Amino acid sequence: GENVEQHPSTLSVQEGDSAVIKCTYSDSASNYFPWYKQELGKGPQLIIDIRSNVGEKKDQRIAVTLNKTAKHFSLHITETQPEDSAVYFCAARGRRDDKIIFGKGTRLHILP
Amino acid sequence: EPEVTQTPSHQVTQMGQEVILRCVPISNHLYFYWYRQILGQKVEFLVSFYNNEISEKSEIFDDQFSVERPDGSNFTLKIRSTKLEDSAMYFCASSETRLTYEQYFGPGTRLTVT
Numbered sequence: 001g002e003n004v005e006q007h008p009s010t011l012s013v014q015e016g017d018s019a020v021i022k023c024t025y026s027d028s029a030s031n032y033f034p035w036y037k038q039e040l041g042k043g044p045q046l047i048i049d050i051r052s053n054v055g056e057k058k059d060q061r062i063a064v065t066l067n068k069t070a071k072h073f074s075l076h077i078t079e080t081q082p083e084d085s086a087v088y089f090c091a092a093r094g095r096r097d098d099k100i101i102f103g104k105g106t107r108l109h110i111l112p
Numbered sequence: 113e114p115e116v117t118q119t120p121s122h123q124v125t126q127m128g129q130e131v132i133l134r135c136v137p138i139s140n141h142l143y144f145y146w147y148r149q150i151l152g153q154k155v156e157f158l159v160s161f162y163n164n165e166i167s168e169k170s171e172i173f174d175d176q177f178s179v180e181r182p183d184g185s186n187f188t189l190k191i192r193s194t195k196l197e198d199s200a201m202y203f204c205a206s207s208e209t210r211l212t213y214e215q216y217f218g219p220g221t222r223l224t225v226t
Contacts, residue, residue, distance in 0.1 A: 042219045043203050043218050044155065103154065
């Protein structure tokens with residue numbers, strides 16, 4: 001079955017700098033890659049997603065890239081702000097699956 | 113903005129007891145899911161539900177678990193005889209259709225089995 005690996009597990013960046021979180025997946029049939037943000041005491045919130053027919057997608061300060069050949073995908077946050085501090089999860093889903101397979105998460109700290 | 117809600121936020125139960133976790137999915141959504149997250153581990157898929165039937169389930173979702181949509185708004189997860197290892201955060205999610213990939217998660221229920 002699908003396996004999603006995510007790194008780093010913890011990331012600290014200075015406010016205003018960029019943050020990059022990287023994930024790999026194992027199943028070439030996966031075709032949907034969402035990113036979730038989880039704040040303390042809350043459920044995962046979908047912040048951006050990308051499908052396998054697209055290489056890059058951007059939404060304001062957040063961008064995702066997908067390399068299908070290498071089975072890599074990444075989340076880029078530019079001009080980080082204190083409210084970006086949270087746990088971020090990458091995930092993958094296959095075309096014929098209902099389930100989303102999650103990575104282990106990255107705890108992002110934005111330093112003042 | 114519509115959101116998934118879950119009750120209770122925290123449930124403490126004794127080993128062997130039955131628990132029911134409740135969810136209200138987003139109103140026009142047709143696909144419903146349960147996931148769980150054991151402390152410090154990945155969010156794991158348990159089950160998906162569509163048209164009053166289980167669509168897909170994981171190996172975690174054994175005979176101790178069941179799901180139900182008892183009315184037009186609620187979606188429940190029942191654990192028949194809880195074990196210590198069932199202690200986790202349980203998240204409900206919903207999506208508009210199966211073809212709509214986006215799944216929206218509720219805030220979770222923390223289940224503590226003592």
